[in-house]
Amino acid sequence: LATLKVIGVGGGGNNAVNRMIDHGMNNVEFIAINTDGQALNLSKAESKIQIGEKLTRGLGAGANPEIGKKAAEESREQIEDAIQGADMVFVTAGMGGGTGTGAAPVVAKIAKEMGALTVGVVTRPFGFEGRKRQTQAAAGVEAMKAAVDTLIVIPNDRLLDIVDKSTPMMEAFKEADNVLRQGVQGISDLIAVSGEV
Secondary structure (H helix, E strand, O other): OOOEEEEEEHHHHHHHHHHHHHHOOOOEEEEEEEOEHHHHHOOOOOEEEEOOHHHHOOEOOOOOHHHHHHHHHHOHHHHHHHHOOOOEEEEEEEOOOOHHHHHHHHHHHHHHHOOOEEEEEEEEOOHHHOHHHHHHHHHHHHHHHHHOOEEEEEEHHHHHHHOOOOOOHHHHHHHHHHHHHHHHHHHHHHHHHHOOO
16 A cells, blocks of 8 residues: 655644544554654654754744754754655645744655655644744745645635634634645545555
8 A cells, every 4th residue: 555644844733633643544654743842742643753953952943934944954864764665745734933834845845855745735824923924934835835746725814714703713723634634534545445546
């Protein structure tokens, strides 16, 4: 069977991976990548990679994408080891902060260079999160576009349009996870049934 790996990068990506694991996904290997060691401890993924330990001393990227990028570059070998053997890689991250925005494009590029079909699934921040995060997110989305075979962008503001006004915030976030989960599940089911991509 083809090997599928789902890699969550940064806080948003790690959360998405945890929720997919809670949902019970078969035939998929999960990898969590973060600069923040404490956050990584909360991950349910079987593989966890703390990136940029020298650079950040395990303290996260401080919402600075440049640090996220350098952290991923510092830990390139560990990332390659984790991706090894994958036929298809999903890289998921929230755009706008430091680790997801900066590191996810590096991770995706490594996966693609290693010959995996690489799909990015990223979220754009809510408008109320401020202009700086929006600007960083836009740059992150462009970097992801250049690194993957296919990119799916979920604007968080649009989630508010599709859910009822009385819907709690966490429910809205789950909608974004559903897009990712259904995509991964659909492809893994196809492979399980037909044995080919």
